[in-house]
Amino acid sequence: MTPVRVLTSNREPRSTTNPYITMLTAALRRTPGVEVVTFSYRSALLGRYSVVHLHWPETILGQGGRRLTGRVARWVLAALLLLRLTLTRTPVVRTVHNVELPADAGPLQRLLLRWFDRLTTHRILLNDRTESAGPATTIPHGHYRDWYTGPRSPVVPGRLQYVGLVRRYKGVEGLVEAFRSVPDDSLTLGIAGAASSARLAATITTLADGDPRVTLHLGFLSDDALVATVTAAELVVLPYRFMHNSGAVLAALSLDRPVLVPETRVNADLAAEVGPGWVHTFAGDLTSADLEGALAAVRRPRAAAPGLDARDWAGAGHAHLAVYRLALSRAGSGVRA
The missing domain is CATH 3.40.50.2000 (Glycogen Phosphorylase B;)
Structure with a gap:
């Protein structure tokens, strides 16, 4: 043929x-x-x-x-x-x-x-x-299991992490605001990824200013840096205002890190596919209660790795x-x- x-x-x-x-x-x-x-x-x-x-x-x-x-x-x-x-x-x-x-x-x-x-x-x-x-x-x-093969970091207890290109629709500003309302000083938040504009980077920097628990890396991440950043997190938070398909979700799951994502039918299907304890969701605007609740949930027992066999x-x-x-x-x- x-x-x-x-x-x-x-x-x-x-x-x-x-x-x-x-x-x-x-x-x-x-x-x-x-x-x-x-x-x-x-x-x-x-x-x-x-x-x-x-x-x-x-x-x-x-x-x-x-x-x-x-x-x-x-x-x-x-x-x-x-x-x-x-x-x-x-x-x-x-x-x-x-x-x-x-x-x-x-x-x-x-x-x-x-x-x-x-x-x-x-x-x-x-x-x-x-x-x-x-x-x-x-x-x-x-999945990305065969792609992200760099050295992994030990998990930092209480570490919440956003990773990926920072765009307006991805809700990073709301994540920083919600996190700053969390009273627990033992928790930390990382934001890592290039911002789509200087104005957006400045907005996020201003929102984070004054809270030493928040660290920003608003630039490109190499593959090895992404692996180290994601695997250090106890929970990866992707607070998108709209999410339908997301490579960042699969990147986190491929590195065996649980995620907090918007409540959608697609994410509900993904949660059922990969098994309990890996995909957690929030409805509406992200709140400090959503962050605290998801972190408590990921500390419960779950399978050693999410099921991604259907994505080979x-x-x-x-x-x-x-x-x-x-x-x-x-x-x-x-x-x-």
Whole structure:
């Protein structure tokens, strides 16, 4: 059977690339019948491929911090790519990481992102709770047990830890405020991860000022630093205002650390999947009582490790290849999602 040549929306993985993308790219390259072409505008506009696989299509449009001329050039190139995909009827597969458009996308960016959506032939869902506007296949987000292999830290009693990119919707400001209302001086809170803006970093720094129990590292974490930071925690707290899919949750669980996350159906499913004592939830705005209650809960007996067998990477490449072939068959029949 002819191999499927797939153009992915990510560039060639580097040390700072999202581990999910790096591990998936490696899994695809190990899979007979798949040829991976990582993204560049030269390969996208002039190269040869039979399927496009999108993850976060907004990355194709560029980041908001670039000069206006650079952003406009990226938008023009994206429009040319979209025109090529439209005219050639190239099937587009989309992994649904986020269920809404980026909050900071402008009108033209939203127009281009909706164009990508209209061209999507088949969607890959990371959980069964995600709604899809068309044909879809669920391929669960893989675990990180084989990725985060650096030295682990001894657990620090009473240590609460946030880790990951700091964005407004992730509720880190509310976490700091809730923690400062906790009267127990034996507890500590760490915030580790690069902030999405200088203003947000300044806000969090101001909120934490005056409480020596709170430590901030608002910068990039290497893999080894992330392992050391997460494993030192008694509880990892991810206080997102909205959470649907989260690699940070799986990173913590892959390192055998319990998590406190928003109460959602997806997180309830995850709690049932991994076993009792690993996933704790809060409803509404995070409070000091939520933090104290979750910490008390994680001190009760639980299994030695969360159950993540269903998220092994061994079959990921073959599962994606099956989706690519489905998308090609639909495109050949003239059907769009």
